[in-house]
Amino acid sequence: MGKDAKMIIEAALYAAGRPLSIEQIAEIAKIDNLDYADELVRQLVREYGERSSSLEIVALPGNKYVLQLKANYSNKISNIASRGLLSLGELKSLAYIALKQPIEQSKVAKVRGSHSYKHIKKLEELGFLKFEHLGRTKILQTTEMFADYFGFDHEPRKLKQQLRWRIRKESIQTSLDSHNQLEPEASEEP
Numbered sequence: 001m002g003k004d005a006k007m008i009i010e011a012a013l014y015a016a017g018r019p020l021s022i023e024q025i026a027e028i029a030k031i032d033n034l035d036y037a038d039e040l041v042r043q044l045v046r047e048y049g050e051r052s053s054s055l056e057i058v059a060l061p062g063n064k065y066v067l068q069l070k071a072n073y074s075n076k077i078s079n080i081a082s083r084g085l086l087s088l089g090e091l092k093s094l095a096y097i098a099l100k101q102p103i104e105q106s107k108v109a110k111v112r113g114s115h116s117y118k119h120i121k122k123l124e125e126l127g128f129l130k131f132e133h134l135g136r137t138k139i140l141q142t143t144e145m146f147a148d149y150f151g152f153d154h155e156p157r158k159l160k161q162q163l164r165w166r167i168r169k170e171s172i173q174t175s176l177d178s179h180n181q182l183e184p185e186a187s188e189e190p
Helices: 002-016 020-027 033-052 071-077 088-100 105-112 115-125 144-150 154-181
Strands: 055-060 066-067 128-132 137-142
Touching: 002 020, 002 033, 002 066, 020 033, 020 066, 020 154, 033 055, 055 144, 071 088, 088 105, 088 115, 088 137, 088 154, 105 115, 115 128, 137 154
Parallel strands: none
Antiparallel strands: 055 066, 128 137
């Protein structure tokens, strides 16, 4: 049962493409004992850590786990990666909230448009956002799960600095990539 259950857990983490709670994992693997399910996942975490692999299983707050690419590989394959967990619009809304947090939901909607309400709902469901009510609006902030999933610090000031740096880095890389495509290769010059 153990080896088969562990393989089912690994398959579930792969297929989900998002963090799964230990309860979800246990249900999928048909394991009644949450401690046993957690032990199997921790075995997988150790196994992935011991092998030379571009993949890792990461434990997240709230007793959740995710199978993901190691950070230093995700940029290298971004041009062939298929649909991610979030759409570009959802990522933009999430980045805006992360940079401006704590921020009123209504201010996000003013800047990002009314479609941001759907984005916010999905981001809350995925555990990337938390909120407090203030009158008729919500005050939005990112969660520890957001920081862990994207590799940021939990402290909001440091998280914002890291996010700004990553955005600048990506903008520079995108600019360089498009610039290199426009210029002929050295071997093509007359």
